[in-house]
Amino acid sequence: MLSEKILPPDLGLEQALQNKIDQKTKPLGALGNLEALALKIGLIQQTLTPELKAPHLLVFAADHGVALDGVSAFPQEVTYQMVMNFLGGGAAINVFCRQNGLGLTIVDAGVKGDFEGHNKPADFKIAHGTQNFVETAAMTAEQCSTALEHGREIVKDLFEKGSNVIGFGEMGIGNTSSASLLMSVFCDLPLTECVGRGTGLTDTQLQHKQERLTRALEFHQLDRSDPLKVMEAFGGFEIVMMAGSMLAAAERKMIVLVDGFIASAALLAAYQLNKNILQYAVFCHESAEQGHQKILKYLGGKALLKLDLRLGEGTGCALAYPLLQSAVQFLNDMASFESAGVSEKKS
Template identity: 60%
Template sequence: MHTATITSQEIQAKIDLKTKPLGALGGLEKLAFQIASVQDTLSPKLVNPHILVFAASHGIASEGVSAYPSEVTPQMVLNFIGGGAAINVFTRQHGINLLLVDAGVDYDFGKNEKLIDAKVNFGTKSFTQQPAMTDAECRQCLEKGAELVQQVHETGCNVIGFGEMGIGNTSSAAAIMSRLLNIPITECVGKGTGLDDAQLSRKTDVLSKALEYHQNVNNNPESVLAAFGGFEIAMMCGAMLEAARLGMLVLIDGFIASVSYLSAFKMDTSIRRYAVFCHQSNEKGHRLLLESLEADALLKLDMRLGEGTGCALAYPLAQSAVAFLNEMASFESAGVSQKTEGSNES
C-alpha cells in the first residue's frame, strides 16, 4: 500500500466548502469522500468502468432448493451473450463494459468471443454429502479471478463491479454466510428465485443437514468456500481481492456478491476501504449480512436478480459523487456567504 499524499481532512474540507449546507448531499458526500480517498486525490476520475458477471452451475441445485431447474444457468448465459438480459440493458444504458465469464457452467459453449472461458469444472458437487469443490479447484478460482481483474486493470479501468449467475447459488451463499458469521442458517436462507413456503422449508432443511455434515470443516474462508461454494462465488472473491490490491473502486452487487466479499474480507480486511455496497437486496439474509459488515447500501429497490444489476444501477451515483466534488462551486469561488456562527437557519 502506498502512503497517502492527500489527508482525509483535505478531502472533507473540499466537500464541506461546496455551496450547500454541511452534509446536505448525505450519502453522496460519503461516497465522494471514499472515492477521493481510494484514488488519493482531490480530483477523482472514474475510468473505463467494467462489470464482470461470473456464471457457474451448482450441484446443490439437484436437491430441489431452487424454483428453477439448473439448465436455466447456461440458458441465461446464452441470453447474456445475446444481449437480452437486464444486465445487458443497464450496462448499455450507462456505458459500462460488460465481461461474461464461464467459471464452471455445466454446458459446452464452444469458442465464443463474447464469453471468457475460465471453466474450472462442469459445475460443483452437491455439498450435502461431500465438499462442493476440491481445495485445488478453490485455489484455481481465486487465482483466475485475480488474473481476469489484472487484465481489466491494464485497460486503464479503475472502477469494477461484480455479478453472478448460477441456479442454486443463494443456497451456497447462505451456507457460507452461516458458517463465516456463525449465524443460524434459518436467518440466512431466503426464497431465492421465488420459492413458496413449503419449498423454502425444504431448502432450509437441506442446508441445515449439509452444515451439520460439514461441521468439522475448518472455519477459514478458503475451507468454507471449498465446502459450500460455487465456482463463481470463489472466482468473484479472488477478483475482489485483486481489485482492492490494485487500488480500484470495487462495486458489490447483492446477496451472493456480498457473500463473496465476506469471504474476501475474512482473508484481507483492508478490502473494506475499496468496497461500495450498491444495493440491499430483497433476499432475506442480505440485510443481516450488511449489518454484520457495518455496511450501508446505496440503493434499496427490493431487487433480487443478481447479474451485477445493482452495480450498474448504482454506478451513476458514483459518477454524481465525483462530478459534484470536481465541478460544484465552493462558497469562495461563487461568492456565496457561509452560515454565520450561532445561526441555525440555512
C-alpha cells in the same frame, strides 16, 4: 496469500477532502450519502480530483451440484440459458450496462455445458459445476485455489487496460444456497437467518431448502477459522472466483462495486482473507433476500439503493453507477463558497 498486498487507503488526505466537500455551495452535509461516497472515492484514489475510468462489470456464471437437490425454483439448465441471453444482449444487466456506459464481460467459471461459436463467454471454467455439498465438499482445494487465481487474472487484465472501477455480478441456479451457508459460517449466524426464497420458492420448497442446508452444515462441521476450507465446502466456482477478483481489485486500489446477496457473500469470503478490502467496497443495492441485510450489518455497510431487486447479474452495480459519477462530479465541478462569491452560514 492472495490478500497480503491489500493496504488500507492513506487517511492523510481525509481532512483535505472533507474540507473541499464542506466548502461547496451547500449547507454542511446537504448532499447526504453522496458526500460520504465522494470522500471514499477520493481516499481510494488518493486525490482531491478523482476520476472514474473505463468502468467494467464482470458477471461470473457457474452451476451448483446442490441445484439437483430441489433447493431452487428453477431447473439447473437455466444457468446456461441465461448465459446465452447475456451473450445475446437481452438480459437486464445488458440493458443497464448499455444505458450507463459500463463495459461487460461474462465469465464462465463453471457452467454445466459448453459454449461454441464466436460469441462465447470468457472461458475460465473450473469444471461443469460443483459437487453437491450436502454429500461432499463442493470443490477440491486445488479447484478453490484455481478459482481464486482466475479471478485475480481477470481483474489484472482489466486494470492494465485502464479500468479503475469494477462491478461484480453472478448467475448460477442454486447459488443462494451456497451464499447462505457461507454467510452462516462466516457471520456465525443460525441458518434460519441466512436462508431466503432465492428465485421465488414456495413455503414448502423453502422448508426443503432449509432442511438440506442444515444437513450440509451438520455434515461438514466447519467454522470460520479456516476460510479456504469453508469456501471449498460450500462455495460455488462463481462465488470463489468473484472473491479472488475482489481481492485483486482492492490490491490495485480499484473501486469495488458490490451487487446483492450473492456478491456480498463473495465479499464476505474475501473479507475473511483480508479485512482491508472493505475500504475499497461500495455496496450498491440492498437485496430483498433476507440474509443480505444481515451481511450488510455484519460488515458495517450501507447500500446506495434499496429497490427490492432480487435478480443478481450485477444489476444493482449498473443502476448505482450514476451515483458514483454524481459524487465525483460534484466534488470536481461544483463551486465553492469562495469561488462563487456566496456567503457561508453564520457561525
